[in-house]
Amino acid sequence: MNHKEIRPVSLEQFWSLLAQHENDDTAGSRDRNVVVMRPDVAVIRHAMPKAVLTLFSQPIRLREMRVIIIKRGWAEPVINLLPRRCEAGDLIFVSSNSTAQVSRVSPEVAIEGFSVSDELFRLAIAAFVPKAFDGHVRDFCLHTEPQERRFLSGLIRLLYRATLDANHETHVLRNLSAAFFWYVNNMWEKRQQDETRVQTHDARLFTDFISLVNEHVRRRPTISFYASKLCLSPRYLSTLIKQVSGKSAKQWTDEALLTAIRVDLKHTDKAMKQIADELNFPNTSFFCKYFKRMTGLTPLAYRNGETTAAQTPETV
Structure with missing residues (x-):
């Protein structure tokens, strides 16, 4: 592959x-x-x-x-x-x-x-x-x-x-x-x-922000990058995203990044170093610590099928 x-x-x-x-x-x-x-x-x-x-x-x-x-x-x-x-x-x-x-x-x-x-x-x-x-x-x-x-x-x-x-x-x-x-x-x-x-102007800007995050997630750009794309100041964009969604812009970019990592771990056989490099982490250790801090699991544990309660889908 x-x-x-x-x-x-x-x-x-x-x-x-x-x-x-x-x-x-x-x-x-x-x-x-x-x-x-x-x-x-x-x-x-x-x-x-x-x-x-x-x-x-x-x-x-x-x-x-x-x-x-x-x-x-x-x-x-x-x-x-x-x-x-x-x-x-x-x-x-x-x-x-x-x-x-x-x-x-x-x-x-x-x-x-x-x-x-x-x-x-x-x-x-x-x-x-x-x-x-x-x-x-x-x-x-x-x-x-x-x-x-x-x-x-x-x-x-x-x-x-x-x-x-x-x-x-x-x-x-x-x-x-x-x-x-x-x-x-x-x-x-x-x-x-x-x-x-x-639809309000702010709601349309939020939708545009999410589209940009999905498009550029693997580059891990800063909030300033997204603000520039939307012709806004970083401070104004951060405030707008929080007001519209109840979550910060960083929370949204973190979710996008975690999704990209999970897809790579589950659906490719890439080495941890390769995933870290492609997602612009400074090194493999930083990448593993980030994933563990955000999910409660090491990347290897997630790849091997371990899950936390928050990750397990359910019928109710």
Whole structure:
């Protein structure tokens, strides 16, 4: 493996992990995971709590984009640093190369969704890329109305059948994928218009700050760097972030850094020195002490699967 690349969770790994929980939680077809995939597409008709927690119990980097709908129950994921509370009927989009983790789910949670490779997405969309998926938005969550959920579930059923049936040509999947993404884009654009009218200037600056932190985390820049990018003074930015989020700017940058470290420890075989060097720590000892101070575990203990209570996802 190329040590300079983080090994993300691919569709193949996604399928393999779900297959381990094919009969999840209770007996009966209603509570079985129903998933089908090809090399460039995966469709989830139904996935249960154990499968969700198995896939996302630790921070992972997603190679392909994903759209997930909560069918019932609720989940509390952390996507690109930001914690969310997602209820039944919520749709979640996560772009490729994003980080994700699930901290808690309800016992009855069930999801459906759709994931495609960037290559299939480009083939499906062709020259006209929907604004929601043009790369400037890394993730979003929106609540769907009943008629929207019915339409999306219908598309997911068609995608499932087309993926399952080897006789279907690739262009069938392309056209169904395009319909799915354009429909979600139209939903997103309508809600963006509504949100723009009510979102404050400070809230928009906070969103921009989080995007920059996700983009530049591996360089470990200072608060002054982010302030300069946003055309603000460091003092004003620090005050604004605290007022909007209740957490300091340093807490947000620390969370981003810890997520990057966890991904490297869990999904690569990089040596500690290499991780420390790539994340601009002065030396390996400083890196190990930082991780231990922030998490209560040494990097090696975390890599070997030890967890603290705060790191263990749960159903409630």
